[in-house]
Amino acid sequence: xxxxxxxxxxxxxxxxxxxxxxxxxxxxxxxxxxxxxxxxxxxxxxxxxxxxxxxxxxxxxxxxxxxxxxxxxxxxxxxxxxxxxxxxxxxxxxxxxxxxxxxxxxxxxxxxxxxxxxxxxxxxxxxxxxxxxxxxxxxxxxxxxxxxxxxxxxxxxxxxxxxxxxxxxxxxxxxxxxxxxxxxxxxxxxxxxxxxxxxxxxxxxxxxxxxxxxxxxxxxxxxxxxxxxxxxxxxxxxxxxxxxxxxxxxxxxxxxxxxxxxxxxxxxxxxxxxxxxxxxxxxxxxxxxxxxxxxxxxxxxxxxxxxxxxxxxxxxxxxxxxxxxxxxxxxxxxxxxxxxxxxxxxxxx
Ligand code: SAH
Numbered sequence: 001x002x003x004x005x006x007x008x009x010x011x012x013x014x015x016x017x018x019x020x021x022x023x024x025x026x027x028x029x030x031x032x033x034x035x036x037x038x039x040x041x042x043x044x045x046x047x048x049x050x051x052x053x054x055x056x057x058x059x060x061x062x063x064x065x066x067x068x069x070x071x072x073x074x075x076x077x078x079x080x081x082x083x084x085x086x087x088x089x090x091x092x093x094x095x096x097x098x099x100x101x102x103x104x105x106x107x108x109x110x111x112x113x114x115x116x117x118x119x120x121x122x123x124x125x126x127x128x129x130x131x132x133x134x135x136x137x138x139x140x141x142x143x144x145x146x147x148x149x150x151x152x153x154x155x156x157x158x159x160x161x162x163x164x165x166x167x168x169x170x171x172x173x174x175x176x177x178x179x180x181x182x183x184x185x186x187x188x189x190x191x192x193x194x195x196x197x198x199x200x201x202x203x204x205x206x207x208x209x210x211x212x213x214x215x216x217x218x219x220x221x222x223x224x225x226x227x228x229x230x231x232x233x234x235x236x237x238x239x240x241x242x243x244x245x246x247x248x249x250x251x252x253x254x255x256x257x258x259x260x261x262x263x264x265x266x267x268x269x270x271x272x273x274x275x276x277x278x279x280x281x282x283x284x285x286x287x288x289x290x291x292x293x294x295x296x297x298x299x300x301x302x303x304x305x306x307x308x309x310x311x312x313x314x315x316x317x318x319x320x321x322x323x324x325x326x327x328x329x330x331x332x333x334x335x336x337x338x339x340x341x342x343x344x345x346x347x348x349x
Contacts, residue, residue, distance in 0.1 A: 001033040009038050012264045013045075017224065024217035026261065035257045042260035042292030045267045050294050052338045055270065055345030057106040057139065058099035058300040058323060061309035062087040066112025068143065069178045070166075072208060074239035074310045075112050081241050083308045086116060087301075089125050095300040096129055100136065102326045103342040108162070108297060110141035117142070119149050123156035130157035137344045139201075144185055147192045154196050159346075161193045162201040164232050167208070167215055168222035175210040190226065199347045201230030201270075206258055207250020208236040216258065224265050229347030230295075231262050231269055234276030237312035252281045256291040263292030268348050270295050279316040286336055295345070298323045 008026045012018055018026075030038070063086045064075045075082055087095075096107055107129055111117065117125075126138055139160040140153060150161070165186055167173050173183035193200045204219050205211075223231060235250030255277055263271060272295040273288025281287065285296065300323050301309060307317075330340045 001037065002029045002031050005029040005031070005034040006037065009034065009041065009264065012261070013041050015267075018221075018265075020217050020221035023220040023261070024214060027213045027216055027257075030257070035253065035260075038260040038264065039256060039291040042263035043290050045263055046289070046292050046294050049268050049348075053294075053341035053343070054289065054333055054338050055106070055295045055343060056104050056326070056340055057108045057272070057295060057297040057345075058095070058102075058104035059108045059110060059297045060087070060092055060095045061110050061299070061301045061305070062092055063111035063114040063117060064305075064309050065114040065116065067115065068113050068181060070181070071176055071178075071243045072205065072236060072239070072312075074242060074312060076242060079241045082310075085305050085308055086114065087305070089121075089128060091302060092125055093128060093132065095302065096132065096136070099298075099300045099323055100133055102298075102323050103340070104298070104300070104323070104326075105135060105342060105344045106137040106139055106160075107300075108139040108141060110162070111143075113143040119152045123152055126153060126156040126158050135344070137346065144189050147196075150189075150192055150196055150198070154198060158198070160199040160201065160230065162203075162230065162232055163189055163193065164201070164203040164205075165190060165219075165222065166204050167211065168204075168218045169215045172208075172210055172212075172215050176208060190228075194226075199229040199270075201232050202226060202228045203230075203232030205234060205236040205250060205276075206255040207248070209244050209247045211236075216254075220258075220261055220265060223262060227266065227349075229270060229349065231266070231271055232274065233258055233262060233271070234274035235280050237276055237279060237314070239310065239312045249280060252277065252284060252287070256287055259288055259291040259293050270345060270347060272297055275299070275316050276312065279312070279314055286332065289333070289338060290336060296329065296340075298326060298329070
């Protein structure tokens with residue numbers, strides 16, 4: 001075990017604020033033992049704050065139309081091979097009912113940036129969900145919108161918003177996105193969401209093209225300062241019809257280490273063990289939890305559209321990440337002493 005890395009990991013665990021350079025030292029110096037050490041401290045922290053309960057979020061991928069052109073993403077505007085779809089309000093409410101029956105108490109509405117879902121249509125959907133089940137938390141993941149739009153959606157009943165910052169390093173952001181997409185706009189949106197009282201999630205892919213260890217240290221420092229209630233973090237996986245088709249996927253081990261470091265930085269954060277992680281490793285989901293993650297997001301989307309919401313290749317779709325698999329998932333979790341909880345799972349800060 002490298003001593004300097006261990007001391008810095010201990011300092012983080014003890015609640016100290018680290019400098020960006022400290023995060024960089026941890027990432028650079030850590031050997032296998034340091035990584036295992038961080039994961040076990042993170043797992044202890046998860047248990048301390050949440051016991052063995054794992055929160056579920058039902059994910060509805062309600063549109064794959066997108067005006068943006070993120071170079072890594074399979075549903076980017078330039079990908080003309082995608083069969084585009086939009087779910088109707090009725091279809092979304094059907095997904096909600098299925099999820100509700102399975103015990104899910106958070107609905108995540110995620111989609112491409114699709115102007116068809118303007119404020120009027122989106123607010124109508126959010127309030128319909130809320131009036132069907134007042135005990136459901138609504139999380140939106142619709143990308144960048146105006147302050148006024150976020151305000152109206154909040155007023156309509158939305159509780160949380162996921163908007164991964166993707167990378168907190170300006171030059172890296174420019175490598176991953178066309179020039180009309182700006183990191184400053186994304187960051188402004190995150191600030192607005194916080195100001196409006198949403199529980200906010202940021203996050204990034206691990207191992208995205210051009211990412212350096214410095215980029216990851218900058219991300220951790222940003223997360224420490226921004227104090228999001230949720231952090232979405234999974235490995236980059238190439239999609240065949242994108243400019244990054246031939247880039248290697250991110251590392252499972254680095255993803256697990258980053259999950260652990262995020263848990264140590266923000267002990268009470270809501271941290272999903274992502275589908276991308278289970279796509280790369282058959283035990284990815286459980287290993288994510290053992291590295292500090294405490295949320296799983298089963299897919300509630302209708303089965304006939306799931307293949308069209310393809311952000312990356314070979315997306316896990318084996319049943320466990322889908323709502324049909326909630327009982328199976330609970331059984332799988334029991335092998336590491338965890339269980340699913342029927343609880344909205346709100347942030348505690
Ligand atoms: N349009 C919404 C939702 C984006 S999809 C928004 O802009 O926030 C959700 C997340 O999937 C993205 O934020 C990105 O981090 C991740 N993602 C996209 N393509 C990916 C890929 N090839 N590999 C891994 N994750 C990917």
